[in-house]
Amino acid sequence: MPPAKVQEYADGLCYTDLMAGYYTDASDEVLQAIADYSAWFFVWDDRHDRDIVHGRTGHWRRLRHRLHAALDAPRHHLHHPDPLVAGFADSVLRLFGFLPHTWNQRFARHFHAVIEAYDQEFRNRVRGHIPGVEEYLALRRLTFAHWIWTDLLEPSAGCELPASVRRNPAYRRAALLSQEFAAWYNDLCSLPKEIAGDEVHNLGISLITHAGLTLEEAVDDVRRRVEECVSAFLDAEREVLEFARDLDDGTVRGKELGAAVRSCVGAMRNWFSSVYWFHHESGRYRVDNWDDRSTPPYVTNETAGEK
Template structure:
């Protein structure tokens, strides 16, 4: 890992308490198994490593987004909604409608999303809201794509999966949230710079592959095919360890892509004669994204969800969570 750690936000324990209080106040029901899993997931740790300098208010808000996102992820990855395309489509469509403000929320997950969106978008520009909406919706619909693949017995190609994973890892919305705590608001012209796009993609690719390496043991037991280690083993043959080693080499290469994109973005800023607040904002992204990558890497090495996977969790058969009830 070529990037130095930027430390952990000192507000981590306050954020942990705030997340569980928020979940209770929003009637987000977690079974005993789900509670244990969330405790082992430690969303407050990821947020505190990714945003070590965020204010307590921002840290709490971002952690609550992550708490909500993990509930969504576990429902669609492990529950029946992830194996029934129609059920999956209906659940995601409802969430997207609530996110867009075109549907009154019904059920605790929808009410929680509505509250998060209101707090997050307050004071943000329409262009930022559009970006955050696009990235969040793109993440949600990846669950539907995977549900259809499961039922159809389709396994994606490695190239197709790289594109899919870029959205499914959900790093892009948190890169948008970074702008809140950084006090910046990128114009569309800056978002359209090739090197800025490449930098975001590399950061997301690193997170997705790191997660796949750490999640492989549990997902292989589930028969979950949307994992890069599994695809590498399928395409190249050999042992699981050889596939993991190859994935590790890919991870190092992606870190090099982050560095290359940083250099190219600095060159593009100069070539386009970008100055003022836009230049400051882009330079802040260059400065902070390395810490995002390192924080994500450190989280996967520390959270019990990945360091000590509890394979007994997959034995529980989930019905559709009451949080998702229509």
């Protein structure tokens, strides 16, 4: 975005509002870091999209390698000439300051996988490959960064959860359902834009192509999946709250873990309302108001040059 477009569109995109509605227990410092990282993520997503649209394979390849490097050594990339790389390094360094090194390593491992998933999407779109439904769902968990947003529940709660807690079946199921809801609802709201742009990465498009559904049937199928996430989450949430009560065994550590799990599952619940609100308030999805339904008006649609 050039400065004039920032002034005109940035607030209406509501990127930071989305995070404020999710991580409601976070301190101001943690919430600001997460919100800035979220805004960076959307900008990265738009750069990735424009690189695909304009066939900038070399630009994307260089960016991919630079992001991997910045994730491994963020302090060394704070002044990188590409502001997208420098902004990422700044966000990562701030996020790494809240919890122990073990959390930082996990976050980095998860985000390395996200970068590679974006590369897979790049290659799919360049080739015009529409993934099958199961292939798409597995890849979507990475391109939507399910485990990144779940990791960020912990600095929001002020506590790194041990693996035994994170791997509890109910906790993991509740976390996955909150993210699946968000990813699939995003696909539902993005479908008009992505059909207009001849894109290949959308659950609705996979259902149309590989399950032989009509557009209307695909929309109904995605909506059904979204609704099932809500009801299944409510069941998982009850189990997680029981698990939190069991953790709170009268010890100081037990009380801390029980409170942290309650905070995390409460934020998972918030994700449903925050995502729903965001998709109906953000200018990112108001495609009927755009001159070109495939191209957001806030994107600088340059065809050459690397920023």
